[in-house]
Structure formats: structure tokens, C-alpha cells
Amino acid sequence: MALTVCGVNLSPFVRKIRVQLIEKGVPHDVEPLNPFQAGDDFTAINPLRRIPLLKDADVGPDFTLPDSSAIAHYIERKHPDSPMMPESVADYGRALWLEEYADTELAGKVGIGVFRPMVFPQLAGGAPDMASAAEGARKLARLFDYLESQIEGRDWFAGDRFSLADISVATHFVNLGLTGVAPASDRWPALDDFLSRAFARESFRTVNAEHAEMDAGLAKLNVPAEELWS
Numbered sequence: 001m002a003l004t005v006c007g008v009n010l011s012p013f014v015r016k017i018r019v020q021l022i023e024k025g026v027p028h029d030v031e032p033l034n035p036f037q038a039g040d041d042f043t044a045i046n047p048l049r050r051i052p053l054l055k056d057a058d059v060g061p062d063f064t065l066p067d068s069s070a071i072a073h074y075i076e077r078k079h080p081d082s083p084m085m086p087e088s089v090a091d092y093g094r095a096l097w098l099e100e101y102a103d104t105e106l107a108g109k110v111g112i113g114v115f116r117p118m119v120f121p122q123l124a125g126g127a128p129d130m131a132s133a134a135e136g137a138r139k140l141a142r143l144f145d146y147l148e149s150q151i152e153g154r155d156w157f158a159g160d161r162f163s164l165a166d167i168s169v170a171t172h173f174v175n176l177g178l179t180g181v182a183p184a185s186d187r188w189p190a191l192d193d194f195l196s197r198a199f200a201r202e203s204f205r206t207v208n209a210e211h212a213e214m215d216a217g218l219a220k221l222n223v224p225a226e227e228l229w230s
């Protein structure tokens with residue numbers, strides 16, 4: 001297949017690209033690449049040493065593209081059918097902004113703040129750092145408030161169809177879910193509904209099924225929502 005997505009399935013950014021490709025019906029391969037174990041040659045391909053990385057054999061055997069946003073918009077240009085970006089200029093801009101917000105703010109506060117202390121030690125055979133994760137989770141209320149304000153009264157974050165903005169936001173909630181944390185539905189009902197709609201899609205169901213067994217074996221954060229966000 002022409003396109004190959006390199007990375008690991010627990011990465012929210014790798015998931016973002018895989019969900020996009022599944023939604024668009026674009027055939028692709030997935031190749032394991034762990035950025036923490038990659039050799040020195042990885043630095044020449046991506047000086048930031050991060051995943052995902054896209055290979056496109058149509059361009060040439062050495063063609064690689066790093067960064068989920070660069071990759072996502074490259075894919076939109078290369079495969080314009082089943083567009084994952086809204087048509088109207090205003091919604092297009094809004095989708096770009098929400099993608100950026102998710103890639104930076106959500107990624108930092110969810111990924112570094114909660115997912116890493118909970119899941120990384122367990123993957124290495126140790127115990128989760130519940131105290132750090134709880135401290136990280138407390139900081140999420142402000143982000144959930146913002147997302148609630150942006151999704152209230154609508155089905156999708158940008159325009160009236162499922163888009164890259166929705167994928168970019170929802171993918172971080174998959175990682176959050178693996179820690180046992182989810183936005184409380186009584187306080188953030190529109191966000192909770194949005195996540196149910198997004199995760200019911202075949203694309204998310206397909207990629208999430210890959211780590212369902214691992215999810216069941218992971219210890220979850222043992223602090224109730226009322227205490228986290230009182």
C-alpha cells in the first residue's frame with residue numbers, strides 16, 4: 001500500500017491519523033515505531049523524534065512526513081474524497097484551531113499530566129503514580145469547561161459533519177479513558193454526549209478494540225469524580 005503510518009497504537013496522534021484514514025476509506029499499512037526506542041537514524045527523519053511518521057511510496061521509497069497535523073492535511077490534499085475538513089471558510093478555520101488546541105493543550109494536560117503517570121509505570125511492570133495523575137486530572141476541569149462551551153448545542157465541533165477537529169479532540173479522551181478518568185456527565189453533558197457519538201463510530205471502535213484487553217488489565221485512578229472536580 002502506498003501509505004504507511006508509523007507509530008504505536010497508544011499514541012493519540014497516531015490514532016488521529018488512523019481514524020482519519022479509516023473514515024476516508026484510504027487503504028494504508030501500520031508499522032510499529034516506538035520513539036523512545038528508535039535508533040539515532042530516527043533523528044535525521046524527525047529531529048523532534050516523535051510519532052506519527054507517514055511514509056508515502058507513491059512519492060518515493062525515502063519519502064517521510066512527521067507530525068500529525070502535517071500528515072492529516074497532506075492526506076486531505078492527496079485524497080480529497082470524503083473530506084474531513086469543513087467546506088465553509090469559517091468552519092475550516094475553526095477546525096484548524098480546535099485541532100491545534102487539542103494537539104497542544106489537551107495533549108499536554110491529558111497526556112503528560114494524567115496518562116503518563118498512570119500508564120507508563122504500569123507498562124514497565126510497576127505501579128501507577130496515582131498522586132501525580134490525580135493532580136494532573138484536577139487541572140482538566142478548565143479544559144472541559146472550554147470544550148463544553150464549544151460543543152454545546154451542536155453535534156460536532158466544526159461544521160455539521162464529523163471532522164478532523166472532532167478526531168483531534170476525541171483521541172485524547174481515549175488515552176484519558178485508559179486511566180479511568182472521564183468528564184463527569186452531569187457537569188459536562190454536551191462533551192460527554194459528543195464523546196459517546198465519536199466513540200460509536202466504526203473508525204474509533206476499530207482502533208480502540210486493539211487495546212481493549214490491555215485496558216482491562218490497567219489499574220485506574222482511584223479518586224472519584226466528585227473529589228477531583230469538587
Ligand SMILES: N[C@@H](CCC(=O)N[C@@H](CS)C(=O)NCC(=O)O)C(=O)O
Nearest residue numbers: 011012013035050051052067068069
Ligand atoms: N505535535 C506532534 C506531537 C507528537 C507527539 O508528541 N508524539 C508522542 C507520542 S504520543 C511522541 O512521539 N513522544 C516521544 C517523546 O516525547 O520523546 C504531532 O502532532 O504529531
